[in-house]
Amino acid sequence: MPRTGRLARLGQPLAFALERLATRLTHITQGTRRHRVRLAWRDSRSEPDGARRAVAELVRDEDVRMVVTMDGTRTLPAVADACEVLSIPCLSTVFPWQAYVSGRGTEPARPFRWTYHFAWGLDDIAAVFAEMWERVGPGRTVGCLWNDGPQGQSLRHPRHGFAPVAAAHGHTLIDPGGYREPAACFERHVRRFKEAGAEVVTSAATVEDLALFQRQAREAGLRPRLITCSRWLTFPRENAATDGLSNTRVATLVYWTPRHPFHCSLDGTTASALAGDYQRTTGRPWPQPLGPAHALVEIAAHALATAADPTDRPAIAAALGRTRLPTIAGLVDFTCGPTPNIALLPLAGGQWRPGRGRRHELALVTTSRLPRLSPDAELTVGLPGP
Structure with missing residues (x-):
């Protein structure tokens, strides 16, 4: 360990x-x-x-x-x-x-x-994320913020990855290519997402890299209505007030809760x-x-x-x-x-919401793959852009 x-x-x-x-x-x-x-x-x-x-x-x-x-x-x-x-x-x-x-x-x-x-599986993550994207609307254009390491390679895999399953749900994926962790700049990704009219962004980034993307996106006038992110965003956000994502609508996968x-x-x-x-x-x-x-x-x-x-x-x-x-x-x-x-193991979908103090709390918003659980909140998405 x-x-x-x-x-x-x-x-x-x-x-x-x-x-x-x-x-x-x-x-x-x-x-x-x-x-x-x-x-x-x-x-x-x-x-x-x-x-x-x-x-x-x-x-x-x-x-x-x-x-x-x-x-x-x-x-x-x-x-x-x-x-x-x-x-x-x-x-x-x-x-x-x-x-x-x-x-x-x-x-x-x-x-x-x-x-x-x-x-x-990556297919399970794609299915849960696609279900949440569809709350924004059917057939979304989704920007892919994926690194150039093993995560990005597996997400892009043409047969066993995330991308083919997400596309099969009717969504258009915009992948400008991988970035190296830790990221220094996301201008290329922001520009490409903005040109494509992406209202949703999906990622497997670290909290720090996702916060950098969000900051640069706002400066460029790109305001995604929803961000779905696996990996580190499944962990408790103990410093949510200062992690750069406090006002971001971030959804993630859920594989275990109390x-x-x-x-x-x-x-x-x-x-x-x-x-x-x-x-x-x-x-x-x-x-x-x-x-x-x-x-x-x-x-x-x-x-x-x-x-x-x-x-x-x-x-x-x-x-x-x-x-x-x-x-x-x-x-x-x-x-x-x-x-x-x-x-x-079955997956559900969750979203981080402001909680007590500086922490955010993880709310269950989609549980169709785990029917013994019921959602405890509605997925919150941003308003359409101009």
Whole structure:
């Protein structure tokens, strides 16, 4: 997990989940046999080389039988690839599955042997975002603010990406090309969006880059009626009054909230109780990755408990492949995913609204893909431009 570096916020939920469940995972019982369980962790330092070293250390120093991870766009694949090379079962989450598969140099028809992943797809994000764009009006012209890194490449993929699904919903995508992070200037994007009459902008930018775009767009007279943004905008906006987006209508994807009607498979804890425990313990707002992070540990425990031999790595990998487990993040089913080694989580749509103090709160605005949840607010969009 990333405990230091730019992705450290992503490591916090997994560290919390491991600490919370450690006392429940001291042993695994299979019939009359009792196996001791030991948890160990290493810091990826938010870098691919650090992630590979972390896996090597866990194998060399801890003799691990299984790795779980939740990391960034470059670091998570580095962990998974290292586990594949070293023949270690690996379970990961919070990363679109198409980017997880194609970004590692393979195709859905050629599954991995050791590595498993549960999340959602770029097609799922596109469908949720398109549903929100249609609140602005049918057949929108949408400006694409995508970087030149792995996120942008996967979003643009002609077969497995975000773009073809969004276009299939009847929307016209305007993509001026990628930008390098951190961004220095968005004048080219602003000019192209303005020429095309884009009323909606979609992105996977950092908060800082999106704020820079919004500032330059306003200076040029471009005022999008709605911005949809995944990735960092799924995290709590603790400094919303000063992050440069306080007056921006930003919508994002929602994959977990305290309202989700799911329970922990190990102790029955509800999503609401877990979020409250996190806030009391850390003093920070609950983050969306908390649910999947907790589910990582639940699934790992389940795989050990159901493996033919919990000390045997091939047996653990086989147990992961046949896992179908209700978790605090929802049902994780590796027996019927879109491709081998992949399980899906449902997505909803949310929008950041002013809350108490400097914080913004995430309201659910579209839940058609998760009918057990109901929206708690209407999507707010800006007025048409002149």
